[in-house]
Amino acid sequence: MLFNSYYFIFLFLPIALTGYYILNYVNQHRAANVFLIGMSLWFYGYFNVSYLLIICGSIIANFLFAQMMNHFSENQSLKKFILISGLCANIALIFYFKYYNFFLENMNALFDQSFELKNILLPLGISFFTFQQLSYLADSYRDKTTGYSFDEYALFVSFFPQLIAGPIVLHRETIPQFRNPENRRIIYQNFSKGMYIFSLGLFKKVMIADTFGKAVEYGFSAVSGLSSVDAFLVSLCYTFQLFFDFSGYCDMAIGIGSMFNIELPANFNSPYKASSITEFWERWHMSLTRFLRTYIYIPLGGNRKGKIRTYVNIMIVYLVSGIWHGANWTFILWGILHGLLSCLNRMFTKYWSKLCKPIGWFATFLTVNFLWVLFRSKNISAAGMFFKRLFAFKNFKLKTELTDCFRLEEFIFLEKKIPVLQYLSTHITGFYLWLFLLAAFIAILFLKNSREINFKPTVGRSFITILCMLWSVLSLEGISTFLYFNF
Numbered sequence: 001m002l003f004n005s006y007y008f009i010f011l012f013l014p015i016a017l018t019g020y021y022i023l024n025y026v027n028q029h030r031a032a033n034v035f036l037i038g039m040s041l042w043f044y045g046y047f048n049v050s051y052l053l054i055i056c057g058s059i060i061a062n063f064l065f066a067q068m069m070n071h072f073s074e075n076q077s078l079k080k081f082i083l084i085s086g087l088c089a090n091i092a093l094i095f096y097f098k099y100y101n102f103f104l105e106n107m108n109a110l111f112d113q114s115f116e117l118k119n120i121l122l123p124l125g126i127s128f129f130t131f132q133q134l135s136y137l138a139d140s141y142r143d144k145t146t147g148y149s150f151d152e153y154a155l156f157v158s159f160f161p162q163l164i165a166g167p168i169v170l171h172r173e174t175i176p177q178f179r180n181p182e183n184r185r186i187i188y189q190n191f192s193k194g195m196y197i198f199s200l201g202l203f204k205k206v207m208i209a210d211t212f213g214k215a216v217e218y219g220f221s222a223v224s225g226l227s228s229v230d231a232f233l234v235s236l237c238y239t240f241q242l243f244f245d246f247s248g249y250c251d252m253a254i255g256i257g258s259m260f261n262i263e264l265p266a267n268f269n270s271p272y273k274a275s276s277i278t279e280f281w282e283r284w285h286m287s288l289t290r291f292l293r294t295y296i297y298i299p300l301g302g303n304r305k306g307k308i309r310t311y312v313n314i315m316i317v318y319l320v321s322g323i324w325h326g327a328n329w330t331f332i333l334w335g336i337l338h339g340l341l342s343c344l345n346r347m348f349t350k351y352w353s354k355l356c357k358p359i360g361w362f363a364t365f366l367t368v369n370f371l372w373v374l375f376r377s378k379n380i381s382a383a384g385m386f387f388k389r390l391f392a393f394k395n396f397k398l399k400t401e402l403t404d405c406f407r408l409e410e411f412i413f414l415e416k417k418i419p420v421l422q423y424l425s426t427h428i429t430g431f432y433l434w435l436f437l438l439a440a441f442i443a444i445l446f447l448k449n450s451r452e453i454n455f456k457p458t459v460g461r462s463f464i465t466i467l468c469m470l471w472s473v474l475s476l477e478g479i480s481t482f483l484y485f486n487f
Contacts, residue, residue, distance in 0.1 A: 001046040003198075003252045004205050006476060012043065016160070017259060024184035033151045033178065036260075040160035044124070051123045054093075055158065061089060062133040063153050066140035073143055083141045090130050090137075097122055102327030124485055125164035127324055129157055131291055136171050138295055145171060152178065161256040165249050165484040167267040167287035174262060183261035193455040194258030199468040200450065201251025206472040208443075209245035210480050211436065212237045214405035220376060223386050227395035230402055231386060233433065238376050239369045240440045243272065245483045246285075251450050265290075266451040272368075272444040275360035276352060277341040280368060288324070292317045314346070315339040325375075330383060334374045341367065398430050406432035 001008050016039045023032035045052040065086035072078045095103075097120055104115040136153075139145050148156075152175050162169055177183055219226060219234030226234065250267040257264040271283035281289050297317045303310040315336070322335020345352060352360065373390075377383035407425070411432055415422040425431045455461075 001043045002481060003249065003256075004202060004472070004476060004480075006473075009473065012039070013256070015039070020260065021184075021186055029184060030151060032184065033155050037151065037154050037158055040155075040158040040163060043160040044158070044163055047124055048121065050121075054097075054123045054126070055129060058090075058093065058129065058133065059154050059157050062086065062137060062157075063150055065089075065137055066145055066153075069137075069140045070143070070146050079141060083137060086137045087134065090134055094126060094130055096120070097126055099323075099327045128166050128168055129163060131168050131288075131324075132157055132170075135168075135291060135295055139171065148175060159257075159262070161253040161260075161262075162264055165246070165253075165482055166285075167250060167253065167265050168291050169264060169287070173265060177262050180261075187261050189455075189457070190258045190261050192457045194255040194260075196255070196455065196461055196465045197258065197450050197453070198252050198255030199465045199472070201248045201253075201255060202472040203468040204244045204248030204251065205482070206475050208436075208440070209241050209243075209248055211406060211408065212241035212244065212440075213480065215402055215433070216241050216376070218401055218405060220378075220382075220386070222401075223382070223389055225399070226386075226389045227397055227399070228390060228393050229396045230399050231390035233398075233402065233437075235369055235373050235386075235390065236437060239272075239372050240437075240444075242372060242375075242483060243268075243444065244440070247449070249482045249484065254450055266449075268449060269451055270444065270449050272365060273361070274364050274368075275355075275357050276345050276349075276364055277338065277367065278345045278349075280364060281338070281342065288321065292321060296320060311343045311346070314343055318342065328378075329380055330374050330377050333380065334371055337371055337374070398433075403430035403433045406430075406436050408432070 001012060003009075016036065019035050019039070020032050023029075023035055041052055041056070044055055065082055068082050069079050072082070101117045101120060104117055107113055108115055136145060136156075148171070153171075155178060156169070156171050156174050157163075159169075159174065215234060215237040219230065219237065223231070247268045254264050254266070265287055267285060267287050269283040269286060271280055274280035274283055297313055300313045300316060301309055302313060318335045318339030319332070320335070321338070322331045322333070325331040325335070355363075370387075373386055374380075374383045377386060411421070411425070415425060428434070
């Protein structure tokens with residue numbers, strides 16, 4: 001089920017909120033938990049009912065692994081065996097659904113074999129809910145998860161706002177909030193804040209990300225016909241599409257969580273303001289970065305075992321990040337390149353910090369932008385073709401098909417009312433494209449993100465909430481999935 005759908009906004013969400021608060025109002029707290037688990041499974045199973053077998057089996061198995069570790073807390077050898085068994089089971093699950101065919105394809109190519117590929121349907125959000133449970137198993141091994149009931153654990157994993165595309169939450173962040181009696185009644189401050197942030201996220205997705213997405217879809221499907229300017233603008237469009245799509249989802253998740261009085265962790269802190277690759281990763285997909293740092297980088301030794309080992313650990317973390325994003329060499333190479341740049345940034349941080357901040361920002365943004373091309377391409381050869389067009393410097397004419405992606409019906413309507421707008425769109429090639437890019441740059445550099453908002457209900461914010469909701473809802477005809485659903 002998609003947040004950006006009539007079904008979710010007008011049916012599912014009202015039922016989930018109403019049922020949850022009514023059950024809590026009559027002091028049926030455990031029934032409220034079970035109800036919300038059921039709603040979350042409905043949300044997940046809406047895409048494909050067979051997905052429910054996978055997520056339910058995963059939840060039950062991991063809870064049993066954790067319980068066994070808690071039961072045998074005095075036997076360290078047995079605890080470690082259970083932990084390793086649980087980790088292997090989870091990794092095997094991800095490997096089968098996400099990487100099995102990729103592995104066979106490479107085996108066939110490398111050894112000239114003909115292993116038969118399977119028709120495997122990737123379960124949505126498997127990387128997200130599996131990573132959450134890996135963190136839970138690691139904490140269970142450290143005796144940090146005792147006292148949780150099965151329904152509390154199942155709700156922690158399946159809570160629908162963050163189930164499919166994050167943020168990756170920790171048990172200590174959400175379970176205590178569900179246990180808090182104060183959070184089981186409607187808190188109007190939280191509810192209004194949730195509506196406000198949800199509406200902003202919906203607007204980001206529907207009106208901004210999806211508009212950039214049209215240009216991206218055209219550009220990457222017609223690479224051979226792009227001019228250098230076309231290719232550069234398409235790369236910028238993807239850079240903005242990915243940000244507004246993913247941050248829009250996370251804002252909606254945070255907004256829905258707030259309606260339930262659950263504060264989910266922020267996943268973005270204005271990442272395109274970063275002036276180094278290291279800073280970028282401190283701001284981008286923060287919950288994944290936290291997971292990789294806490295459960296991979298630090299256990300490997302972090303920066304405590306010398307410079308060479310530190311750089312090796314950094315490369316391992318970024319390699320895992322690349323692999324986590326998908327079964328394609330483009331993701332692996334993308335992760336390796338980010339790792340190399342992070343190591344270089346760490347090596348020369350003294351010199352980099354002396355750069356003028358605008359220069360550092362420009363270099364970082366441009367680097368991230370070009371690496372996103374690799375992230376978006378179907379394969380490495382397709383990425384190479386795109387870069388070939390980008391750096392050909394032979395043709396600087398904008399394609400009409402690209403600029404028309406930004407000529408929305410709203411603009412056509414306004415042109416009839418505002419002659420100046422019609423004049424500008426007629427006499428400036430790609431006027432609306434430039435308008436969107438300018439607005440995107442202003443938004444990422446100067447506007448506050450959801451983490452920075454000190455929310456107070458006001459008439460102005462009520463107006464913004466209504467405007468964003470109405471505008472987005474009226475534009476839902478072309479409903480599109482979120483990009484991170486594929487990861």
